[in-house]
Amino acid sequence: MKLITRIKEMQHFISEEKRSGKKVGFVPTMGYLHEGHLSLMKRAKKESDVIVVSIFVNPLQFGPNEDFDRYPRDLERDKQLALEAGADVLFFPDTKEMYPDEPVVTVSVNKRVDALCGESRVGHFDGVATVLTKLFHIVSPDYAYFGLKDAQQVAVVQGLVDDFNFPVKVIGCETKRESDGLAMSSRNVYLTEIERKEASHLSQSLLKAKNWLLDGDSGETEQKMIKYLEEHTSGFVEYSKILSYPELLPPSKKSKKLIIAVAVKFSKARLIDNIIIDNILTRQESGEETCSVH
Amino acid sequence: MKLITRIKEMQHFISEEKRSGKKVGFVPTMGYLHEGHLSLMKRAKKESDVIVVSIFVNPLQFGPNEDFDRYPRDLERDKQLALEAGADVLFFPDTKEMYPDEPVVTVSVNKRVDALCGESRVGHFDGVATVLTKLFHIVSPDYAYFGLKDAQQVAVVQGLVDDFNFPVKVIGCETKRESDGLAMSSRNVYLTEIERKEASHLSQSLLKAKNWLLDGDSGETEQKMIKYLEEHTSGFVEYSKILSYPELLPPSKKSKKLIIAVAVKFSKARLIDNIIIDNILTRQESGEETCSVH
Numbered sequence: 046m047k048l049i050t051r052i053k054e055m056q057h058f059i060s061e062e063k064r065s066g067k068k069v070g071f072v073p074t075m076g077y078l079h080e081g082h083l084s085l086m087k088r089a090k091k092e093s094d095v096i097v098v099s100i101f102v103n104p105l106q107f108g109p110n111e112d113f114d115r116y117p118r119d120l121e122r123d124k125q126l127a128l129e130a131g132a133d134v135l136f137f138p139d140t141k142e143m144y145p146d147e148p149v150v151t152v153s154v155n156k157r158v159d160a161l162c163g164e165s166r167v168g169h170f171d172g173v174a175t176v177l178t179k180l181f182h183i184v185s186p187d188y189a190y191f192g193l194k195d196a197q198q199v200a201v202v203q204g205l206v207d208d209f210n211f212p213v214k215v216i217g218c219e220t221k222r223e224s225d226g227l228a229m230s231s232r233n234v235y236l237t238e239i240e241r242k243e244a245s246h247l248s249q250s251l252l253k254a255k256n257w258l259l260d261g262d263s264g265e266t267e268q269k270m271i272k273y274l275e276e277h278t279s280g281f282v283e284y285s286k287i288l289s290y291p292e293l294l295p296p297s298k299k300s301k302k303l304i305i306a307v308a309v310k311f312s313k314a315r316l317i318d319n320i321i322i323d324n325i326l327t328r329q330e331s332g333e334e335t336c337s338v339h
Numbered sequence: 340m341k342l343i344t345r346i347k348e349m350q351h352f353i354s355e356e357k358r359s360g361k362k363v364g365f366v367p368t369m370g371y372l373h374e375g376h377l378s379l380m381k382r383a384k385k386e387s388d389v390i391v392v393s394i395f396v397n398p399l400q401f402g403p404n405e406d407f408d409r410y411p412r413d414l415e416r417d418k419q420l421a422l423e424a425g426a427d428v429l430f431f432p433d434t435k436e437m438y439p440d441e442p443v444v445t446v447s448v449n450k451r452v453d454a455l456c457g458e459s460r461v462g463h464f465d466g467v468a469t470v471l472t473k474l475f476h477i478v479s480p481d482y483a484y485f486g487l488k489d490a491q492q493v494a495v496v497q498g499l500v501d502d503f504n505f506p507v508k509v510i511g512c513e514t515k516r517e518s519d520g521l522a523m524s525s526r527n528v529y530l531t532e533i534e535r536k537e538a539s540h541l542s543q544s545l546l547k548a549k550n551w552l553l554d555g556d557s558g559e560t561e562q563k564m565i566k567y568l569e570e571h572t573s574g575f576v577e578y579s580k581i582l583s584y585p586e587l588l589p590p591s592k593k594s595k596k597l598i599i600a601v602a603v604k605f606s607k608a609r610l611i612d613n614i615i616i617d618n619i620l621t622r623q624e625s626g627e628e629t630c631s632v633h
Contacts, residue, residue, distance in 0.1 A: 052504055060506070064360075149450040149498025150468055156443045174444055178472075182504040204443025210346055210476040212354075 046127065047134045052143075052183050055136050059097070059185050067094035071186030073177065076100035076137075077117040077231040078126045081221040085190040086130035088218055097184050098127045100137040104144070105151070106172030117231055136184065143179065151175045157200045157293045161286060161306055162317065170201045177202060181211055189213050194220040194228045196304055196319045200291035220318070222248065228318045235314035243278040247307055247318040250274050250285070254305045258325055263287035263296055270307060280309035280316075290321050300324045340421065341428045346437075346477050349430050353391070353479050361388035365480030367471065370394035370431075371411040371525040372420045375515040379484040380424035382512055391478050392421045394431040398438070399445070400466030411525055430478065437473065445469045448495055451587045455491045455580060455600055456611060464495045471496060475505055483507050488514040488522045490598055490613045494585035514612070516542065522612045529608035537572040541601055541612040544568050544579070548599045552619055557581040557590055564601060574603035574610075584615050594618045 049055045059069060070093025072085045082098075089096045100123055107113035120137065127135050152174035157163070163170055181189070191199045199217040206215050221229045226248035227241075236244060250270045257266040270285035285307045289300035296303050303326065306319035343349045353363060364387025366379045376392075383390045394417055401407035414431065421429050446468035451457070457464055475483070485493045493511040500509050515523045520542035521535075530538060544564045551560040564579035579601045583594035590597050597620065600613035 056504070056506055066358075147450070148502045149495070150446050150448050150502050152444050153447045154444050156441070179502075179504050182506060185506075201443070208442045208444050208473075210350070210473050212350060212476060212479075 046124070046132055048124070049134060049136045050138055050142065052138060055097075055134075055183050056185075058134065059095075059183075062095050063185060068187045069093055069095045069097060069185060071180070071184045071189045072096070072098045072132075073180050073189065073191075074098060074100055075102045075116065075231065076123050077119055077234075078123045079221075079229045079231060079233075081192045081194065081229040083126060083130040084221050085192060085218055086127065086132055088216070089188065089190050090131040092188055092216075095134065096132045097134045097136060097186065098132040099180055099184065100135065101143060101176065101180075103172055103176040104140060105175055106169050108166060108168065111166070112232075117234055143176070148175070152178050152205065154201055154204070157197065157204055157291065160288055160293045161197045161284060162308060163197060165283060165308075170198070173198055174201060174205050177205060178209070181213055186213055188216055190216050190218055192220060193217045193321065194230065194318065196290065196306065196321060197293065200293060203291055228316075230316065232314045232316065236311060236316075237313075240279065240311045240314070243280070244309075244311070244316060246274060246277040247309060247316060249277070250307055251305050251318060251320045254285075254287070255320065255322060255325075258287065258303075258305075263326065266305075270305075274307065274309060278309060278311075280311045283308040283310055283315070289324075296324065296326055298324075298326065300326070340418070340426055342418070343428060343430045344432050344436065346432060349391075349428075349432075349477050350479075352428065353389075353477075356389050357479060362481045363387055363389045363391060363479060365474070365478045365483045366390070366392045366426075367474050367483065367485075368392060368394055369396045369410065369525065370417050371413055371528075372417045373515075373523045373525060373527075375486050375488065375523040377420060377424040378515050379486060379512055380421065380426055382510070383482065383484050384425040386482055386510075389428065390426045391428045391430060391480065392426040393474055393478065394429065395437060395470065395474075397466055397470040398434060399469055400463050402460055402462065405460070406526075411528055437470070442469075446472050446499065448498070451491065451494045451498055451585065454582055454587045455578060456602060457491060457587075459577060459602075464492070467492055468495060468499050471499060472503070475507055480507055482510055484510050484512055486514060487511045487615065488524065488612065490584065490600065490615060491587065494587060497585055522610075524610065526608045526610065530605055530610075531607075534573065534605045534608070537574065538603075538605070538610060540568060540571040541603060541610060543571070544601055545599050545612060545614045548579075548581070549614065549616060549619075552581065552597075552599075557620065560599075564599075568601065568603060572603060572605075574605045577602040577604055577609070583618075590618065590620055592618075592620065594620070 070089030154170040158170045225245040227244050250273050267285045271282045274282045289296045290302040290304040304321050308317045364383030448464040452464045519539040521538050544567050561579045565576050568576045583590045584596040584598040598615050602611045
């Protein structure tokens with residue numbers, strides 16, 4: 046596995062690989078790799094000739110009161126894990142290499158950010174879109190892999206690629222979970238022992254919501270989810286939402302997919318989880334229409 | 340010369356050309372081509388294997404009270420001129436092709452836009468940077484050519500390419516001028532006969548300013564330029580400025596280059612012009628320091 050820290054070296058290496066017709070698969074990460082990241086690398090390995098993994102804790106996507114400084118880091122362990130998962134290149138630039146000066150230009154995300162994490166993490170997705178724009182130009186991927194645990198991120202990245210005509214295919218991959226259903230996340234290490242047990246109720250609340258949605262409307266279901274999470278965890282429920290996906294707007298009959306998403310703040314970790322399902326409101330709302338005929 | 344209107348076709352054509360090792364030179368324009376544009380194409384012809392010219396009047400870079408609707412257009416004439424200048428591909432998408440929906444993401448320009456045209460044309464450079472981000476992904480140029488008549492645009496594009504790590508070399512080319520010194524521009528057709536004669540004083544004011552700058556400071560020189568333009572034209576002097584280039588900040592001893600720039604509003608045309616020179620304030624300001632010793 047090649048280790049690269051400089052942008053120019055990364056660009057040069059990739060342009061040589063692409064000249065010989067190779068397809069590049071890219072897994073951008075903030076490091077502290079877990080099974081979720083490794084599953085993206087393994088997926089990339091099946092579809093691409095050269096697998097590039099980046100590790101960069103991007104200051105632009107952290108708010109002033111967020112956990113940039115204490116975000117967990119372990120480069121030596123990450124190197125070993127990426128190597129074992131089949132990465133061909135590990136790109137880990139430092140902050141000065143990525144942002145030598147206060148930037149002249151940044152990307153602004155104007156849609157898909159007024160709900161869920163975008164509502165409380167103002168500017169977060171601008172930072173994500175900006176760093177990915179840079180990374181896509183540095184790594185020139187044919188395929189880029191993202192975990193659907195961060196479904197809003199995948200929606201924003203799809204918008205970025207579509208609107209800016211990036212010649213990149215975005216591949217959202219299913220969330221990897223612990224045996225009790227907890228979505229894997231680098232931030233899970235912040236949980237206390239008790240919180241770790243409670244945290245399985247996030248995924249439980251999503252599965253229950255899917256059933257509640259068959260009998261009630263989305264507003265009712267959101268309220269039931271809050272109640273469930275408040276009863277089963279000590280955390281603060283930041284949101285429990287049902288929206289269209291990937292638009293992240295209030296769902297309507299026309300929405301093809303729905304996302305059911307939650308965010309819960311524990312003492313030192315803010316956890317998120319979601320499931321994306323076919324629009325089951327279609328049936329229900331058509332039912333309502335039939336009723337309203339008489 | 341190949342005529343292309345669809346993004347996917349353009350991307351496909353270029354990826355085939357690049358696969359065979361060809362270098363791509365790109366001249367993005369808003370059409371209504373003049374000698375200035377043609378000189379960019381001729382320059383590109385010397386350095387690249389495939390010359391792509393785009394024509395797209397980009398709505399995103401026009402303000403609500405600007406001249407988007409009446410911006411001059413003549414596609415048939417442009418086709419002929421581009422062909423004669425040696426273009427290999429003319430890419431002219433329509434607005435729906437470039438912006439099928441309200442965009443999720445746009446580029447925000449945070450520096451180099453508080454002065455000159457950026458001050459009055461709010462959002463203009465965001466629109467320029469957004470459309471160029473798209474066009475760079477559609478055309479994949481190795482070299483992109485811009486006229487230095489729009490020097491602020493070149494400064495912003497250089498910031499865009501540097502900050503976003505685009506694998507593109509930006510080449511700013513000298514302003515082409517009519518025999519009386521008027522900088523060539525698609526908007527010159529808007530001038531009345533009298534205004535057309537007066538308009539040569541824009542370039543005259545720049546040359547005079549360079550001399551005034553040797554004897555006075557930049558503030559004094561700016562005032563003299565306004566006076567000169569007010570005396571010699573019927574237009575409204577929107578700005579006359581001396582700034583560091585490409586930063587577009589108040590000049591200091593450390594500035595390597597200076598830009599002397601003017602914008603004058605005539606009845607139906609707003610004209611701009613500039614010259615970029617080595618920092619002659621260095622000498623002068625060191626002189627001042629010597630004086631202040633006693």
